[in-house]
Amino acid sequence: MAICVIVPAYNAGKTIAAVAEEALNSGFPLLVVDDGSTDATVARIEHLPLNILTHRQNLGKGAALRTGFAWALMHGYEGVVTIDADGQHDVAAIRLLAEAAREKGFDILIASRFSQFEQMAGLRSFWNRFGVWCMRKRTGFEISDSQSGFRYYSARLLRGVELAASGYDLEMEILMKAWRGGFMIGSLPIAARVADGRATSHYRPVRDTWNICMTFLKYMRT
Numbered sequence: 001m002a003i004c005v006i007v008p009a010y011n012a013g014k015t016i017a018a019v020a021e022e023a024l025n026s027g028f029p030l031l032v033v034d035d036g037s038t039d040a041t042v043a044r045i046e047h048l049p050l051n052i053l054t055h056r057q058n059l060g061k062g063a064a065l066r067t068g069f070a071w072a073l074m075h076g077y078e079g080v081v082t083i084d085a086d087g088q089h090d091v092a093a094i095r096l097l098a099e100a101a102r103e104k105g106f107d108i109l110i111a112s113r114f115s116q117f118e119q120m121a122g123l124r125s126f127w128n129r130f131g132v133w134c135m136r137k138r139t140g141f142e143i144s145d146s147q148s149g150f151r152y153y154s155a156r157l158l159r160g161v162e163l164a165a166s167g168y169d170l171e172m173e174i175l176m177k178a179w180r181g182g183f184m185i186g187s188l189p190i191a192a193r194v195a196d197g198r199a200t201s202h203y204r205p206v207r208d209t210w211n212i213c214m215t216f217l218k219y220m221r222t
Helices: 016-024 041-045 061-074 091-104 114-119 122-139 155-160 170-180 205-221
Strands: 003-009 030-035 051-055 079-082 108-112 151-154 185-189
Touching (some): 003 061, 016 091, 030 041, 030 061, 041 051, 061 079, 061 155, 061 170, 079 155, 091 108, 151 155
Parallel strands (some): 003 079
Antiparallel strands (some): 079 151
16 A cells, blocks of 8 residues: 555654554554654653654644645555554554555545543543534544544545644644545544553643634634
8 A cells, every 4th residue: 555654743752662663563654743842852762763754843743744635646656544643543554544445435534533532631532522523523534533543544635635633633633634525534443552641632621622623613604
């Protein structure tokens, strides 16, 4: 499969090496987008057989993903798998997610952490559950985790939508634009190692949750 793995990383020096090494075991090419880190993120992975793109300053997770998507399309990949750099996801499931997406024709397939919602920080757990309910009511898609960063995206989708968000809300933006564009969206239960990566995450519970909520409402209404 002509698929690559993209890891957006910001000050992930404590976790990035282990994530990258395990991601390489999937057999897919790996791109790490360093989003202006000020720690040893890049130094930890320079010796590994992977690709690195670097933002001169921190622009946000969404901006890092957009940089990665552009790189993947430029290099002719048919799909990408995104995974967070904080070590929360079961990186060994990359190939399982990609193969399931290709087999069933999904343009977005989300590795769902729904069984671990009770372990998430309160506000994130509430919005994830609420967002899943709203999305099911509005779109009909059976998505059980709207915020997981472990996802498969088809190149067809990435070429077909124009993305603008720079923060965590990009992952909601792409879901809503995919729905409006008639693309296929689904989820696959894959247990996370840590419920939401909060020990090392740069997610701001109030501000980022608000931005995600507003993004959902914006594209639901238009």
